[in-house]
Amino acid sequence: GVIAFQPTNAGSSRTKGVEIEATLRPSRRFSVSAAVTYQQATLDVDGLNCPTQLQPSAITVALGGTRPVNTCYRYQFRAPNGSLATSGLVQDVRGGQLPVSPEWRFNVSPRWQGPITSSLDGFVQVDLSYQSDVQFAIEQDPLQTQDGYALVDASIGISAPDSRYTLTVFVKNLFNQNFYTTTTTSALIGNNLSVVDVYAFRPKNADRYFGASLGFRF
Template sequence: MQYDISHGSTAYATYARGYKGPAFNVFYNLTATGTNVIAPETSDSYEIGLKNTLLGGKLTLNLAAFYAKYKNFQANNPDLVAGVVVTRFTNAGDVSTRGVELDATLRPVRDLSITGGAAYTDAHVDKFNAPAGSATIPAGTPLGFAPKWKGNVSVDYRLRTGGFADVLLGAQGSYQSSELGLFAADAVQRQLGTIGAYSLVNLGAGLVSKNDRYKLTFQVRNLFDKSFAAAIANGGPGQAYRYQIPRDADRYFGVTGRVNF
């Protein structure tokens, strides 16, 4: 449903029903717990929001609130089959997510653009289907890789020189709160497998031809050399934890050239 409040403001509400069909595991030598049919996953999602164009088109501001409930959530589960660790498909249980989002774009003058966004998301387990004899993950446990807070802002400016090329200047910053990198029943493992909060800052400067056909950009990523992990897993040598380190976890420099035809 949509309602135009004014020429530059629109309110909306949506409902969606999702369905993911049944499935089977296809590994050989599965035990009886792995040969069953995976039940369909269903979801009910709701969203309400506002979309606004303000200040004569210079400011775009969007707000949204959402809620989604997933039943018979289909997920991968590590399992031991004939002495080999395999990934088995299971109905993990019921999960839900809710939150609010904001994004905005401001163009106060012709060549200056400021964009940003922020989101609060609470995604957690509602009911966990633990195999017989296994530990249960408590209701309310956050879902993996679902930080509660995320935000970003970027500023881009084009300096028109009147010469053969204009100068481009840009800066971007982002933040995310801590997130669960190791989804496990043991609370200690979840604590040790939590990826801490971190912020990143990127800078860029470049030259662009007047007709935007040629563009050369110099950039520095992760200006303050902030270290962080993209994922954490257990089961390493001596039961050590393994950290997957992404490229952006170290400061680096680069040059990008682009030609538009």
């Protein structure tokens, strides 16, 4: 019944991937900027806590037995007095997903800009961004996984030909896509797994909003 903290090695992580950025300009007034990132970000670490909802299926590894990976388990060991003891619940993660590291990201931004009167230029731009699913917990908690999502922003505006001033009207998160930037869990009750408390940080741009900006150069 006494909680004890034991320092342990933080494990290791590895990230590899490729990123490509490009700008296509089929005409003087129209351009498309794009970027694609693919990465494999994995971690190996021993002795982590087990997600609460996985604890009932934990196995017990006999003294001297082989400890499993990516599975919640207890292990038997000899106590200082020579008696046989059983550990608390742990897991050894291999090839886990590094927290907040989506495998895919891409964005595309088409833009048109050109004269609309002899003294004014106009522009229209749309920004589409996407990221694949992410895991927020180093313990690989299924309740703390967020599915992939896409965001669309749009803007329209006018400016002086020399760009001395610019007026822009914009909308962020056009389709009102909900998402979180991090999650965490409370101290869940192991003998009552129906009590699940997951907390999430929801940023401002997880809601659609509109705005305008006026810029001057001098």
